[in-house]
Amino acid sequence: MIKVKNLTFRYSGSAGNTLDGIDLRIKRGEWVVIQGDSGCGKTTLALALSGFLYNLFKGDYQGHIEVNGAVLEEMDLAEAASRVYLVQQNPENQFCTLTVRDELAFGLENRNIAPGEIQKRIHQALVIVHGETLLDANLLELSGGEKQKVAIATAIAMQPEVLILDEPTSNLDPVSSKIVFKALNELKKLSGMTVVIIEHKIQQLRCYHPRILKMQSGKIIDLEEKESAVINKGKRNKKKEKLARVNWEPILELENFVVKRQDQPIISIHDLVVYPGEIIALMGPNGSGKSTFLLGLLGLLEREFKLGRILQRELRSLKTFDITQNCGYVFQNPDHQLFCSSLEEELFMAARNFDRNRALSKEDASALLSAFRLNTDLWLHPQQLSFGQKKRLNLASVLVHKPRLLLLDEIFIGQDQKNIDASLEILEDYVNQTQAAVLIVNHYIQALRKHADRVLFFDRGEVLFDVPLSESAKTFSHYGLHDYMPENEQ
Amino acid sequence: MSRRIAIQYRESSSFLNRMNPVVKLIWLVFLSALILTFRDYRCEIVLLACGLALFCLTGIRLSTLQGFKFVLMTSVFLGLLQLLFIHEGSTLFGFGGFFITSTGFENALLISSRFFSFVLMGYIFVLTTEPNTFVYALMQVGLPYRFGFSLITALRLIPILTNEAANILYAQLTRGVVYRFTQPGRLIKNIYQFLRVLLISTIKKVDDMVLAMEGRSFGAAPTRTYNRMVGFSKLDVALLVLALVVTSLILIIRKDFAL
Numbered sequence: 147m148i149k150v151k152n153l154t155f156r157y158s159g160s161a162g163n164t165l166d167g168i169d170l171r172i173k174r175g176e177w178v179v180i181q182g183d184s185g186c187g188k189t190t191l192a193l194a195l196s197g198f199l200y201n202l203f204k205g206d207y208q209g210h211i212e213v214n215g216a217v218l219e220e221m222d223l224a225e226a227a228s229r230v231y232l233v234q235q236n237p238e239n240q241f242c243t244l245t246v247r248d249e250l251a252f253g254l255e256n257r258n259i260a261p262g263e264i265q266k267r268i269h270q271a272l273v274i275v276h277g278e279t280l281l282d283a284n285l286l287e288l289s290g291g292e293k294q295k296v297a298i299a300t301a302i303a304m305q306p307e308v309l310i311l312d313e314p315t316s317n318l319d320p321v322s323s324k325i326v327f328k329a330l331n332e333l334k335k336l337s338g339m340t341v342v343i344i345e346h347k348i349q350q351l352r353c354y355h356p357r358i359l360k361m362q363s364g365k366i367i368d369l370e371e372k373e374s375a376v377i378n379k380g381k382r383n384k385k386k387e388k389l390a391r392v393n394w395e396p397i398l399e400l401e402n403f404v405v406k407r408q409d410q411p412i413i414s415i416h417d418l419v420v421y422p423g424e425i426i427a428l429m430g431p432n433g434s435g436k437s438t439f440l441l442g443l444l445g446l447l448e449r450e451f452k453l454g455r456i457l458q459r460e461l462r463s464l465k466t467f468d469i470t471q472n473c474g475y476v477f478q479n480p481d482h483q484l485f486c487s488s489l490e491e492e493l494f495m496a497a498r499n500f501d502r503n504r505a506l507s508k509e510d511a512s513a514l515l516s517a518f519r520l521n522t523d524l525w526l527h528p529q530q531l532s533f534g535q536k537k538r539l540n541l542a543s544v545l546v547h548k549p550r551l552l553l554l555d556e557i558f559i560g561q562d563q564k565n566i567d568a569s570l571e572i573l574e575d576y577v578n579q580t581q582a583a584v585l586i587v588n589h590y591i592q593a594l595r596k597h598a599d600r601v602l603f604f605d606r607g608e609v610l611f612d613v614p615l616s617e618s619a620k621t622f623s624h625y626g627l628h629d630y631m632p633e634n635e636q
Numbered sequence: 637m638s639r640r641i642a643i644q645y646r647e648s649s650s651f652l653n654r655m656n657p658v659v660k661l662i663w664l665v666f667l668s669a670l671i672l673t674f675r676d677y678r679c680e681i682v683l684l685a686c687g688l689a690l691f692c693l694t695g696i697r698l699s700t701l702q703g704f705k706f707v708l709m710t711s712v713f714l715g716l717l718q719l720l721f722i723h724e725g726s727t728l729f730g731f732g733g734f735f736i737t738s739t740g741f742e743n744a745l746l747i748s749s750r751f752f753s754f755v756l757m758g759y760i761f762v763l764t765t766e767p768n769t770f771v772y773a774l775m776q777v778g779l780p781y782r783f784g785f786s787l788i789t790a791l792r793l794i795p796i797l798t799n800e801a802a803n804i805l806y807a808q809l810t811r812g813v814v815y816r817f818t819q820p821g822r823l824i825k826n827i828y829q830f831l832r833v834l835l836i837s838t839i840k841k842v843d844d845m846v847l848a849m850e851g852r853s854f855g856a857a858p859t860r861t862y863n864r865m866v867g868f869s870k871l872d873v874a875l876l877v878l879a880l881v882v883t884s885l886i887l888i889i890r891k892d893f894a895l
Contacts (some may be wrong), residue, residue, distance in 0.1 A: 198847060224856035232851055239841050240848030242785065244768040244792055251863035253852030264863040286795055304852065446806050466809050475810040481837055482800065483807035485829040499812025529836065544811075 148172040148308060148340065153194060153209035160205070164190045166364035167209075174214070174307075175338040177330075177354065179345055182361030183562040184534030188344045189235075191361065192312045195342065197226025214307055228257070231306035235313045235560075237290075237297035246283045246296050253304045264303075271302035274336060275329040290432040291322025298329055308340040309333070315347060316559050319431045319589045320629035327351055346562065349592075394422050397551050397583045398443075401453035405435070405442025412438040413607045420551070422581035425574065427594045427615070429587075429630060430604030436587045437478070439604070440553045444469050457550060471500050473551045474544030478559065480536035481529075483543075489515060490524040492539060497547040506546060517572050518542045519565065534561050541569055545576055552576075552584040558593055570597045591618060591630060603627075640702040643759065645766045652693050652764040656872040657773040664761050666879050670886065671753045677742045680749035687756040694763050707755050715748035767791050773866035781860055789845060797838060804833045 150170040156163045164187045172178050182188050193199040200207055201223040211218040213229050221229075234240050243249045250268040259267075272278045275295045280288065288296065294314055301309050311330070315323035331354050334341055345351060348358065359366055398420040405413045413435030420426065428436050442449040445466040454461030457472055474496070477483050486492040493511050511524060518538040522531070528539060537557055544552065552573070558566045573584055574597055588594055591601065601618040603610045603625075613621045622631045647653070652660070667683070674680055691698060698704060718740055725739030768788060775784035813826050849855075868876075 196851065198851070202847070202850070223850050224853045227851045227853060232847070234844055234847065236844070238796065239844035241792065242845060242849050242852075242854070243788055248768065248772075248864060252854075255860045255863060256853040256856060258857055258859065258861050261861060261863050261865070264861070268863075285792075300852075441806060444806075444810060446809065467812065467814055470810045470812060473810070475807075477803060477807050479803065479837075481840065482803045482833060483811070485808065485811070485833060496811040499814075547812075 147174050147212075147214060148195065148342075149212040150195075151209050151211075153191075153211065154206075155190060155194065155199060155208070156206040157190075158204035158206075163364050165194065168364070168366055170359070170366055172308075172340060172342065174340055175334070176340055177334050177356040178340075178342045178359060179348065179351055179356045180342065180359045180361055181344075181346060181348055184560060184565060185532040186361045187364040188361050189312055190364075192232055192310050192342070192344055195308070196230045196232035196310055197221065197223055198232065201226065227306075228304070229306055230308040230310060231301040231304050233297050233301050233309070233311040233314055235316055237293040237314075240297060241285050241293075244285060246277075246280045246285060246288075249285060249296060250300050250303050253300065267303045267305070268299075271299040274302055274333050275299045276325075276332075289322070290318050291325055294318060294322070294326050295329060298326065298333070302333060302337070302339075306339070308342065310342045310344075312344045313346070313560065314343065315345065317432075317556075320350070322432060323347060323350060323589075324629050327354065330354075347590075394581070395458055396421050396455075397457060399453060399455040400451060403442075403451040403454060404449060405438050406448045406450075407438060409448075411607065413442070413604065415439065415609055418602070418609070418612070420583045420585070422550070422583055423577055424599045425577060425584045425586065425594070425597050426600045426602055427588055427591060427598040428585050428602050428604070429589065429591065430610070434604040435607045436604050437555050440475065440555060440585065440587070443553065444473060444475060470496075470549075471502070471547070472549050473553060474547070474549035475553045476537075476540045476544055476555060476557050478556045480533065480540050483540050484528040484536060487527055488525045489520070489522065489528060489539065492528050493543050493546055496544060500547050502547040514542050514545070515539075517568075519568055534565055537561060538565065538569060541573075545572075548580055548582075550580065550582045552582060554584065554586045556587050556589075558588060563593070566593050567596075570594070573597070589630075591615075603630075641696060641700050642702050643762055646694075646696070646763050647766075648695055648764070650693050650695055650764065651871075652690070652760060654869075655764075655875070656866060656868050657765050657770040658777050658866075659868070659872045659875050660761060660765060661770075662876065663879055664757055666883060667757055668754065671750055671757075673886075675746070677746040677749065680746050680753065684749040684753045684756070687753045687760070690760055691756055694760060696763060698759075701759065707752070711748045711752045711755075714751055715744035718744040718747050769864075769866055772862065772864050776862060776866055782855065785849075785854070793838075793841065793845075796841065797834070800837050800841075801830075801834055804830055804837070807833075 148171070150168050153165050153168040154163050155165040166187075168191065180188055180191065190199065193203065195211060197218050200219050216229070218226055218230070241249055242252055247268065250271060251264050254264045254267060268281070269278075272281060275298055277292070277295045277299055280292060280296060283292075285293070285296070298311070298314070315326050318326065327350060330341055330343070333339060343351070343356070361367070396419045398418065400415055400418045403415040403418070404411050428439075430436055438447060441447045445461075445464070451461065456464070456469060461469070484492060486495055490508065490511055493514065494506070497506065508524060515522065515524070518541065520531075520535055520538055520542070528536065531539060537560070541554070541557060557569075561569075576582060577584060585602075586594060586598070591598070595615065598615050600612060600614055601621070602612045603621075610625065611621050619631055622628065667687075671680065671683055674683070719736050720740075722740035722743050723735070723737055725737040725742075727735050727737055728741055729736040768791065771779075771784050771787045771791075775781050808826065808830060813829075815823060815826055817823060
């Protein structure tokens, strides 16, 4: 059993408590899901439960945690880690070796376990996650879902009493997410291990009957399952007033468009036309070529095409600099695109480089930040923002130079629905004001269904279908892609 | 056009691939020492021929390797320098003020062969040695495991950070950054921004990796076991003995014949 008593933590240099008097009991063998808005302290709680917070992080730590009768704060990190194992959000960042076999053996070797026993445990762990075929694979060559499976198998092989997973499926498509959740369920059934998952995808987990906890502002506020089932119900598709498109020239026209990486074609699009005012959901499994397509469009990757036009200009005659004047791109990782030392500079960076919209005042900048729920000082360093805030700043900063085509690559990862809705409302206003169009890569249609017009689905480097949103449920069903459909339509 | 082969490990069942990496390293050091030891061009040519024969065992065509032309040109260039600037010895060929001497010719062969042999040894080692196995082999013959895993984590981070660097560069380009050598001030600012973001990203990655390693008891005990054993086959042992015997023989021959 895990007992958390009055746990409070304030990071060194931070004004407020990230964890604020948490009291919690988790029974042995229980499966608990913790949900909550971005920045509410979920990851810090995971770090606390696994002993890292007390041992490695600077700050004011009060209260204590017991795991099966032993006080976590009295253990050194190695002992704490042998009882509680934390799987972090991005599996890529926690692999320490180069192959699956070495990775699974790594922790066991550190504990001086004999090779024979190590091999037995590796085999058992891979069987539980249905990953036996991955044993000799190179970690760099695995898909996102496979990497997460290996991360979970690594944890299983260590045989901890408690397994904690911090948003294990945030980068995964619905099919891969389902596989990961199934593997966890299998683990619970076979080993009786206590599993704590921090996860936004409550709907997909509901069939496994977990106990659902909710966190808000560093507190556990709701220990009963009450509300998550009704998220988004009754909000369905409040369709916006669309811009009249009669006689409007397309923003983007492509024919036989192929993007390559290392001379190999990755994505091939027969034809695609995007009109002003359109918000298009770009969907598909991990590795289906969505990001490659967007980078190819901007000329950042090698591409070939029969016809390519952006705003009536031939793509062939345009350099990346010319294309990006009219195309704003937001990448998946917010840290990759924060180049300046203040929010103000960051907001104006692209506009200054493109010599556009220089007349924007500080008041306008503040208003834009407020609209994105970034009510902070313009002189704040972007790196001081939380993950979700950085993502919203990225989005705000590409709007300033008024691009007509927005390419947004999985920008809603790690964002709660409230922030997703706020961002989409702003995007929709922007589209209506500037006659722009938006291509949003996203794994879940649920998040976009109030705002998207079309669904463009990529599979194995090709467009599987391109349909209006109203027909998407039927089309998903037709292709057997039930995991991509909203829960209430499956 | 056929694709060039990158200078990195290639999976194969060749004899060189199967060799214990530590034995291979000893042979690499041994052959490199030999290449440097000989001062006779005929010996260097024999060594080069041996190197080429060894390379054939990799099953790769030398001319398909990335950068091969550059290596060949450099080798020829080094030889030409000897031909042009060494004027000792008897004249073999002369035209106007330009002449080639026997010493210049011999030195050209010596230096070109020496350089090419070195590169060949490096190629053979890199193309046939899986870096991960190499580090495990080193740890199993006594390299402290903390050093070994610093190498392995570095190997792991190289492709990840290469990918990150590409993404950061793309992010700059999509926001109107242009790298122009004609504007050095701007260029330095852009490079500084790029490196700062890459550094932040790297630190975060390393932080995550530290959590993952500490969470799996890395460093908790002075020793560790190894699931992956990189053993020494009979052939490896024989090759080690052979290295010793050949070294001794060469030292004797060299002393007697002043090669």
